[in-house]
Amino acid sequence: MKTIAETGKARWQHETLEPALKKSPERAASFTTISGRPIDRLYTAEDVEGIDYERDINEPGVFPYTRGIHPTGYRGKLWTMRQFAGFGTPEDTNARYKSLLQAGSTGLSVAFDLPTLMGRDPDHELSLGEVGKCGVSIMSLADMETLFDGISLADITTSMTINSPAAMIFAMYLVVAEQQGADWKTISGTIQNDILKEFIAQKEYIFPPRPSMRLITDIFAFCSTQVPKWNTISVSGYHIREAGATAVQELAFTLRDGLEYVQWGVDAGLDVDAFVPQISFFFNAHSDFFEEIAKYRAARKIWARAMRDRFGAKNERSWKLRFHSQTAGVSLTAQQPYNNVVRTALQALSAVLGGTNSLHTNSLDEALALPTSEAATLALRTQQIIAHESGVANVVDPLGGSYFVEKLTRDMEDGALAYFKTIDAMGGMVEAIERGFPQQEIAESSYRFQQAFERKEKIMVGVNAFVQQDDPPIEILYIDESTSDTQLAKLEALRATRHQEAVTRALDALRAAAHTTENLMPRILDAVRAYATVGEMCDALRDVWGEYEEVPII
Amino acid sequence: MRKLRVVIAKPGLDGHDRGAKVIARALRDAGMEVIYTGLRQTPEMIASAALQEDADCIGLSILSGAHNHIAPRLMELLKEKGLDDVLVVIGGIIPDVDIPKLKAIGVKGIFLPGTPMQDIVDFINTHARERARA
DSSP states (O other): OOOOGGGOHHHHIIIIIHHHHHHSOOSSSOOBOTTOOBOOSOOOGGGGTTOOIIIIIOOTTSTTOTTOSSTTTTTTSOOEEEEEEOOBSHHHHHHHHHHHHHTTOOEEEEEBOHHHHTTOOTTSGGGTTTTTTSSBOOOSHHHHHHHTTTOOTTTSEEEEEOOTTHHHHHHHHHHHHHHTTOOTTTOEEEEOOOOHHIIIIIOOOOSOHHHHHHHHHHHHHHHHHHSTTSBOEEEEOHHHHHTTOOHHHHHHHHHHHHHHHHHHHHHTTOOHHHHGGGEEEEEEEOSOHHHHHHHHHHHHHHHHHIIIIISOOOSHHHHOOOEEEEEOGGGOOSSSTTHHHHHHHHHHHHHHHTTOSEEEOOOTTTTTSSOOHHHHHHHHHHHHHHHHTSOGGGSSOTTTTOHHHHHHHHHHHHHHHHHHHHHHHHTSHHHHHHTTHHHHHHHHHHHHHHHHHHTTSSOOBTTTBSOOSSOOOOOOOOOOTHHHHHHHHHHHHHHHHSOHHHHHHHHHHHHHHHTSSSOSHHHHHHHHHTTOOHHHHHHHHHHHHOOOOOOOOO | OOOOEEEEEOBSSOOOOHHHHHHHHHHHHTTOEEEEOOSOBOHHHHHHHHHHTTOSEEEEEEOSSOHHHHHHHHHHHHHHTTOTTSEEEEEEOOOGGGHHHHHHTTOOEEEOTTOOHHHHHHHHHHHHHHHHHO
16 A cells, blocks of 8 residues: 555644643553554554555455455355354254254354263263253264254254364264265365364363374365365364453464464375365454454465465465354353343454354353353344344455554464464474463463453453442253253163174274274274264273373463 | 462363463462362362362362352362361352352352452452461
8 A cells, every 4th residue: 555645644643633632631541452452543554554455455355365255255145154052962952953043044053062072971970060061962873863853964064163072073973964865075064173272272182182183184184085065174263262362362373273284284195285175264253343353354364375385285275264253252241141242243243344254143141151042043133133234244345445454454464473483483383282382372361361351451341340230130041960861861771772792893993093094084983883972982092092181381 | 377278170071271270370469379270170189189288278160060060079078088177169150049059068159250359369368267377
């Protein structure tokens, strides 16, 4: 962009601003984003002098995709409205899915309970009190059959938030698809399958980093030929942000994780363009409106350049960063919960203005519990109002060219690239994680934010300002202990009726294969077909690889 | 007077440790001796840590809904070990209906989302003092 020297900022400051400040000072000595980034009072052409339109921004659908990956933005197809849901038994969640699809959801997204996420059966000591609480309990193929009963996997796309046992859960989905007569070559969906952010932030890891990475590259290789439309990984900043990272840290660690997966895929002998188009991303839609928009725009730019220049990808599909976003769970307040509807609407709007390809909006009651059906419907309606009433979906990247947004996009990019340098110098993301580097950075930011909140430098309406004493309670979804009893009884019945010898044989074969370098997916599919449980399959791999234990950093 | 000794523990399968870490740091900054157990602790492991560390207070961080199982078991174990004078507090997501049940079994403080850190520091300072003096 060209400088307009005669309307210089310096002159404005001198002639217009200073007299105004003398009359009425500003509200605060400095202004910062929610991440603590200082924000100037005004951005002009001078702030974007170093930015070249064609090189750094360009039209939508054109490298480096800062303005979006689709030339028509949302005029062609709206973003996918995908509401994350799961609780209790597979029967409970199946009913919720049917009602979400009825209400106009355009994709499913499965939330699993903690025992499933951690590869434990409900009868394990650590599963005590956790079965069906934070998501749906899936023990074996039998539960997966129930979960998708009456839902045609050929006609919907499904996202599954599963990481350490991703291969097992994905195998179950594939077998259900096969039973329904759906073609693996055409079914589509996403598995989160992002173990690096588990070590960094969410901590739902089972195996140590290196064998965990091998499971992931096995999935890349398997899908590139067998399930070509599947998103094999959703490289996630969401959890990194929820753990307390700043926007730049979320951007930097997520994209650097992405580069790490690509590197491991290449090192495993895969051609970049054969598996990178199946990699997708998942970002947080937090509260600082413009900072978030800049984050998404910077993400597309950084990824495109890294794929083309660092990895030599030739296929345009490898360059295009596609992402899902979810509004920020940490921003929700238990106090005055209806305020959360407003927060979520603004966060969702920022994700849309940033060009999200798919979106989940949180429900107003989620600081208290899993959402009720009514709250989940309202959250979906929020997206529909943005899509069909606000008019923002009529034009591609309406904020492109804004001095502020373009400058912030550039700043976000610079911040992320500086982190890349540090992490590259450590030898890569696996090494950085082993040293506790991203974990430490996030813990620092999280504590800094908490202190700013306590000093009321950062305000949360209804919590540290505008507090209301007589806050009426709202109705919440209460998950009782009956899920655990039901699932335990089912587990016992399963173990009594399945062909035990076939299970043992399949698990032995999986264990043996884990000692070699052969692709584990076919072995896992065999075990799934024999109705081996998630816990049993993970135990077979624990026998070979052991479990990861972190050194906690506070 | 010796420093208060606080064990911060993360029981159950949940790995969301932001709250546990922030509070551990805040208590340390407030002059307490903080022992953070790390993730995935069973009630048995937490009770042993309290015994070994001569804790004046145990702070549990639970967001997953497993408190109805974990808290009663922990209270039972503390009694068995003669640690019933240790102050037990919980921070996290606890439905209102469960609060009286937890109080009835001896959980003294329950801190819900949005609680200022200073409130927790003050609560522990007030209620764990007696044990530290003894």
